[in-house]
Amino acid sequence: MHIVDGALSNPVVIGGAVAAVGGIAMGLRSLPLERIPAAGVLSASFFVASLIHVPIGPSSVHLILNGLAGLILGWAAFPALFVGLLLQAVFFGFGGLTVLGVNAVNIALPAVLAGLMFRPLVARGSPLQGAIWGGIGGGAAIALTTLAVAVSLMLSGDEFILAAKLVFFSHIPVMVIEALLSGAAIFLARRVKPELFADTKGSLA
Amino acid sequence: MIRSCVLILALLAPLPALAHNVISAVFPSGSDIEGEVGFSNGDMAPDLLIEVFDQAGGKLGETSTDADGFFLFTPSEPVTHIFRGDLGAGHVAEVIMDAAEVAQIMGQSPTAATPAGAGTAAIPAAPAADLSGHARAELATMIRNELRPLRQELTAFKNKSDFQSVLGGIGYIFGLFGLGFYIAARRKIGSGA
Numbered sequence: 001m002h003i004v005d006g007a008l009s010n011p012v013v014i015g016g017a018v019a020a021v022g023g024i025a026m027g028l029r030s031l032p033l034e035r036i037p038a039a040g041v042l043s044a045s046f047f048v049a050s051l052i053h054v055p056i057g058p059s060s061v062h063l064i065l066n067g068l069a070g071l072i073l074g075w076a077a078f079p080a081l082f083v084g085l086l087l088q089a090v091f092f093g094f095g096g097l098t099v100l101g102v103n104a105v106n107i108a109l110p111a112v113l114a115g116l117m118f119r120p121l122v123a124r125g126s127p128l129q130g131a132i133w134g135g136i137g138g139g140a141a142i143a144l145t146t147l148a149v150a151v152s153l154m155l156s157g158d159e160f161i162l163a164a165k166l167v168f169f170s171h172i173p174v175m176v177i178e179a180l181l182s183g184a185a186i187f188l189a190r191r192v193k194p195e196l197f198a199d200t201k202g203s204l205a
Numbered sequence: 206m207i208r209s210c211v212l213i214l215a216l217l218a219p220l221p222a223l224a225h226n227v228i229s230a231v232f233p234s235g236s237d238i239e240g241e242v243g244f245s246n247g248d249m250a251p252d253l254l255i256e257v258f259d260q261a262g263g264k265l266g267e268t269s270t271d272a273d274g275f276f277l278f279t280p281s282e283p284v285t286h287i288f289r290g291d292l293g294a295g296h297v298a299e300v301i302m303d304a305a306e307v308a309q310i311m312g313q314s315p316t317a318a319t320p321a322g323a324g325t326a327a328i329p330a331a332p333a334a335d336l337s338g339h340a341r342a343e344l345a346t347m348i349r350n351e352l353r354p355l356r357q358e359l360t361a362f363k364n365k366s367d368f369q370s371v372l373g374g375i376g377y378i379f380g381l382f383g384l385g386f387y388i389a390a391r392r393k394i395g396s397g398a
Contacts, residue, residue: 004297005297007291007297031389033386033389033390033393036382036385036386036389037382037386039382040378040379040381040382040383040386043378043382044375044378044379047374047375047378048371048374048375051371083378083381083382084378087374087377087378088374090374091370091371091373091374092370
């Protein structure tokens, strides 16, 4: 999921960095004061999630948890995930510093999209209904991320269909697990802390 | 049914743990450059095309890894060698061997061969004077083979993310968001006052 240094062409790297700066600015503007702790916690869980390896068959995959961040934070997931990615690159060598922008866009933009699409649905109805939509949102975020990764690779010259297939199929198990996890997390949050999904539009930090 | 088929297909497809770091290393091996490419979880990259470039980006040649993820390349020019292998899905292995090291490999191979053949008392050959060239080559291969698992383990160890860095990272995140919270709160208080 993390693209490493040197895999992408320069225009893609620069474009990704510019888009990431835009996304972070947008995210910071929609991060009200009372949401900052939640963003920190989600950033930390994203940071740690990639260390949790789930063995599947002969191989193993790691969690990403970007969908959950997007569902709870909306646009504010962008800076939260960026911080997580930055520290992953520095501490574990996941991805790299030059491709940080592209990785941030690939992982955070799907999170934001999932948040924008599913957040109203997650906040509505019973906690169980919310959890189901949350699960769908969590899975969709991963699916979109795989597509974004494939697009980045395609823009650098890879064959899109091949790259997309490779990334997408290898992440089907992740999608399933993330969907279950996001659903469970949303269910819990809806039960014990429903105000997390209250609309906080407009209030500037 | 279809879903389980897709799942099985996804699991059976030759996708060696895409969610891991790529590790790669090169080291001198007699008159060749030996290298390895794999993933940080210990899976190696078999049958992978490795392209070799010089510093300017000109292609010097190519080779491919064997079933254990090792490759051999015989340098012909004493320039910096850059080894590149594309593992797909955004995973690229790139290792660099300096010109000095390549030159050493190339310079070493003829000198290693001549004292054995001509029997001249070169200084490095003195302690092993009773070894024939063949035995020495055999010994070198043996030592390399013995060291290989060690080297692999060391690379894997270097790529292991330990508990301290996890805790450190979490600490950084909370610190950063705390700082953001502080700035935001100050601004709010400032605008309220």
